[in-house]
Amino acid sequence: MFIPFDSISPSSKIWIFQSAMPFTTVQKNNVSNYLLEFTQQWNAHGHELKSSFKIAFDHFIILAVDESYIATSGCSVDESVRAIKTVEATNGLDLFDRNKIAFLEGEQVFFVKVSELKEKFKSNTLKESTLAFNNLISTKQDLDTLWLVPAGNTWLKRYIPKETVNT
DSSP states (O other): OBOOGGGSOTTOEEEEEEOSSOOOHHHHHHHHHHHHHHHHHOEETTEEOOEEEEEETTTEEEEEEOTTTSOOOHHHHHHHHHHHHHHHHHHTOOOOOTTEEEEEETTEEEEEEGGGHHHHHHTTSSOTTSEEEOTTOOBTTHHHHTSEEEGGGSGGGGGSOOOOOOO
16 A cells, blocks of 8 residues: 655665666656556555655655565565566666665765776765765665765775875
């Protein structure tokens, strides 16, 4: 059963899918229509799931389930992955590319390949303070405080060169 995203429980489990290319208006409409239909009938072993979705920053699809109502099952999670793969295929999107990390500069979302992170930090194209999207968060409440954080406060810190101390 679909619940508006703003109304679904803050403790709801979420999954975040990103596209390096921004969604067009047509793609956003197609994705919204498809996911509305999907979330209205999404279930776990015949029990309706309280679920929702949101398109954020024109690059992200956030799928949510209130597991305090009914817990997801392996089959229902697989069903959601199939739904996202359908969204991907029917809209010419790439939503499973984990080789690009999303950052925010002002209002602009941009992506950097994982293989280029060390060089981007070394050249100061990226800084410890550059806002990074942490798509590994797991609850809706985390969106407010843990989704968009300085790169130096995430697993990305391993790519930031240590400053040499002159003695």
